[in-house]
Amino acid sequence: MQQQKLATIEDVAAIAGVSIATVSRAINEPTKVADETRRRVNEAIARTGYTTNAMARSLRMRRSNMILILAPDVGDPNFSNILVGLETEASKRGYGVLIGNTQNDAEREADYLRFISSNQADGMILLTGHLPYGHAQPGQETRLPPMVAVNEPVPDSDIPFVGVDNFEGSRLAAEHLISQGHRRIAFIGRSSSRAVNKLRERGYRAALEAAGIAIDPLLILDGDGTTESGRQATEHMFVRDVLPTAFLCINDATALGVIIALNARRYDLPRQFSVMGFDDISFASFVTPSLTTMKQPRLRIGEAAMDMLLGLLEGNRPDRNSVLLRSELIVRNSVAPPRSSLP
Amino acid sequence: MQQQKLATIEDVAAIAGVSIATVSRAINEPTKVADETRRRVNEAIARTGYTTNAMARSLRMRRSNMILILAPDVGDPNFSNILVGLETEASKRGYGVLIGNTQNDAEREADYLRFISSNQADGMILLTGHLPYGHAQPGQETRLPPMVAVNEPVPDSDIPFVGVDNFEGSRLAAEHLISQGHRRIAFIGRSSSRAVNKLRERGYRAALEAAGIAIDPLLILDGDGTTESGRQATEHMFVRDVLPTAFLCINDATALGVIIALNARRYDLPRQFSVMGFDDISFASFVTPSLTTMKQPRLRIGEAAMDMLLGLLEGNRPDRNSVLLRSELIVRNSVAPPRSSLP
DNA sequence: ATGACCTATGTAAAGGTTTACATGACGCAT
DNA sequence: ATGCGTCATGTAAACCTTTACATAGGTCAT
Incomplete structure (x- = not known):
């Protein structure tokens, strides 16, 4: 397309009259830069409309700030609200959310692992109740990233779990x-x-x-x-x-x-x-x-799960390995006292 | 984490006894490489479990193979099946799908544009019925990528549209x-x-x-x-x-x-x-x-929209600017002939 | 034998960051 | 005057690919 070349950190540095290292620091560790310099850098950023290239950054940092969500059925009404919770929390903390609809198909599960092995996602939310097949395929043994299971725990594993009690x-x-x-x-x-x-x-x-x-x-x-x-x-x-x-x-x-x-x-x-x-x-x-x-509490389940996963990514050992949220009784019209005489 | 350094193209090259350029070609343009060499490279890949680092590749190619989906309400039951269609088609063609839940909130819409301006997504599916706010903010005028609108067309624009008739x-x-x-x-x-x-x-x-x-x-x-x-x-x-x-x-x-x-x-x-x-x-x-x-036909709407967007990304001018799919009459029990006497 | 062409491969640059290490200026204690 | 510590900044390497260009060897017509 008409990709009118985006501004790079180098353009900003040139305008502000500093080195690219200083620009990077002004952005990521503002305190380490003199006030006056920071001001000039910010001005240059505003003038160029610079945004940091996430690819370059991810390459360098070995971190994509993306989370892969593996769900057996994205269309499931029970899932969509959990997704909202997951997405909300991730977005709030600066992460993006990548979705994978597995249909419980081993091939698709294995395929989505490419996001992991190619560094496109840092962590994984599992709604499938099992580890993705193919994670231990001959010649394909992908190192699994930090994970949190939602809704269904992964049996025989110590993968943290978030769900309803x-x-x-x-x-x-x-x-x-x-x-x-x-x-x-x-x-x-x-x-x-x-x-x-x-x-x-x-x-x-x-x-x-x-x-x-x-x-x-x-x-x-x-x-x-x-x-x-x-x-x-x-x-x-x-x-x-x-x-x-x-x-x-x-x-x-x-x-x-x-x-x-x-x-x-x-x-x-x-x-x-x-x-x-x-x-x-x-x-x-x-x-x-x-x-x-x-x-x-689907929204809260999603939020809690994402919170836990991001915590893991940031190096916090979780205080406990599973979070059980309470469900709430909703009284409508399908329950009444039994008739004394049998129907 | 215990990131046991992943194999790079260089490791593969060393094992196969060729240069990294040859490895890259063996992967991406197999015909340009001698049969025997290709065999050796493939063997080395199998042995190391190498997968290409998507970040490095995206950086170099200026292409992320990701699509951003902007939806006002991810939890909407009408949306989730469209999402399945979108995701299915994208996945089939090797693209990943990034989701953004905007809640019709201008700030969130603007925020998701960072995926675009930072090169993390190549194209965008709009279910919001309007261009994201903030795409023309002072000092922030993000160049919008190829887009396709779904469900609701974007008024006063020539953005291709896919939806029901x-x-x-x-x-x-x-x-x-x-x-x-x-x-x-x-x-x-x-x-x-x-x-x-x-x-x-x-x-x-x-x-x-x-x-x-x-x-x-x-x-x-x-x-x-x-x-x-x-x-x-x-x-x-x-x-x-x-x-x-x-x-x-x-x-x-x-x-x-x-x-x-x-x-x-x-x-x-x-x-x-x-x-x-x-x-x-x-x-x-x-x-x-x-x-x-x-x-x-929600599934088909999703598929058609993604197909159109990926077509745009691959440089095809679409034959027409909007695709209208037919809806289907589902007869159940809420319609009957009127009573001749008024109720 | 020479040159033209083709094929398979290698070399090195480029893509845009972050950051370890180096530099230099300055203040201050000796 | 000397040396040391601190602070702000710069230099350059590293992250891992893709690919333009260069090279080398081989085939074939002259």
């Missing part, structure tokens, strides 16, 4: 149902592989036990967090004719599936069944009945 | 209502300032005129695209007692407001009123009644 949140959710009088509470979304699911199940169990309610294994159903899994689990319960008075769901998407199934069977919610979600994603308030759920 | 889409939406037998159709979301709104209003008018339906100015109401604006407009109609049989809304959020207002008044939808949205955002299928709407 799933155990506590799920416990609070179950307690809310119990406080409304429910004693037969189903848990939809057990999974032996996903850490998040396991924690939320443990929270559910803890609340029931604390209330002296026996755990009924027939009320705990598998699910992968999709709307369809919620629908299927609900149907399954009706087929077996083992019914709860309330459904505690692994997340809002699952809860939506449950609601759809119950609506289809023409039950009146929340009079006949209560449903509780987790996440508070945007549609939660638009479903009928609107969903009572635990809200994840 | 709003006129056509809105016309199709209105035609759908007309085909169901509606003749009193309200348009919610007029705005004298926003180009998108004006186009959609024109589409609405065109459809009605083509069907020989007189335009009733009382059925055209202002709105800014928020859910609240939809609710208010609906209330306003009841207060004035000028009622349509169908509501054509500027977007899904507005349609949601209309549905909420009608539900609150205990109308039976779609028997008594039909409601139509535009966008097909994720909750559209979860509202009751689920929303009939025009689906924006």
